[in-house]
Amino acid sequence: MRNTFRGGVHPLHHIGEGKPLTQACPIRVYSADTVVIPVGMHLGAPSAPCVAKGQRVKMGEVIATPVGGFGLPVHASVSGEVLFVEERQMLRNRPEVCIGIQNDHLDEWVELTPMNAQNATPAEIIAAVKNAGICGMGGAAFPTHVKMSIPEGKKADVVILNGAECEPYLTADHRMMLEQSERIVEGIKLILRATGVSRAVLAIETNKPDAIARMREAVSGESAISVLPLKTKYPQGSEKQLIHVVTGREVPRGKLPLDAGALVFNFSTAAAVYDAVALGKPLVERVTTVTCGVKEPSNLLLRVGTRYEDAINACGGLVEGARKVFAGGPMTGLCAADLNVTMTKATNGIVVFDDQQAKEVEESACIRCARCVHVCPIGLHPYLMRTDLDRRDTDSAKQHGLMDCVLCSACSYICPARRYLSSSFKAAREDLAAKARR
């Protein structure tokens, strides 16, 4: 079977101690006593808080309003009393405005305004998605209503549902496919209607045969929706690779998937679209895999704003020797500085590594073996970019593809000299972005 891309790696955790830890764990509901909800969870300007300390809020109530064109509202994920509106240290190592709420565990919802999903117009669907505060739940957090609003002069002919879930250890999407297939399919139908695209392809890696079978069953009778099994390889879920596999087209350098005629959505996002339109529900909870260095690895349905510490305690606590916590998977996830950081709409995993797994390794000199070149899915020369950055020559690094790098870490994973490749590219890109902002 060809359905794959050039390059890539096979992290052992796919078949070893990774996904099997949680892939058979049904989704379990957990609700903590307090939530701390950041107002900047999506790609775009942070939302503006509109509640004050001491105020009582209902679940689903707007607690921060959108700012700017990419803006999204933020909703209370529990009912209860607002404890604070203040800056807290979150994942990106800089203070972010957060709203703390004491959960009264009554789950008293604000009045919801569901629509007749069969009759909703494209404009109504897109408005409902925006009002529900939905952003990409696969990690990128791009506002979904913006992605669904195809600008004049552009055209897409395929919607791709990204079911690769190629990051080691993560199984949240896998469980969603097994347990929530009807919601997902209804969400996909709404996405197709809103965007005017005539077909959808559900792209799922072959390491999830039960999910492939379940989704095939769920779309039988839906002529516009098909299931495409993908070879299991990392980073199969990277947008550019996925689009190439499904359509045979390349996303032009510096352009978006839409420029290759494709729109890519996450499975959980599709389910959230259904909730927004048919139930009138905002995005206040999501499924997250909490795994590896915890006593009871699980897939939890968690409220947005749940502290990592609470999520980990809901899984029996940390194992002895636990040392490093990733938000997301270990290949592309960010390291959490402490367990007070909280989960956002895009947090698909909390992965804990022990001393051995998190062991720092000294990098050594490049031996020019070119393994990094062979695995790079974009066809870059990572060792050259790193040499450029060591010389502080960012212009040359850019010429060698610094801005095209998808930061997948496949090069770092394979490098026998343990060179910090992907992390140096990420740091250089952040520097450039900070300079541009200044």
Ligand code: SF4
């Ligand atoms: S894989 Fe590592 S050692 Fe080999 S060429 Fe790339 S950077 Fe150098």
Ligand code: SF4
């Ligand atoms: S991190 Fe960048 S350079 Fe390294 S393999 Fe991935 S895309 Fe290529």
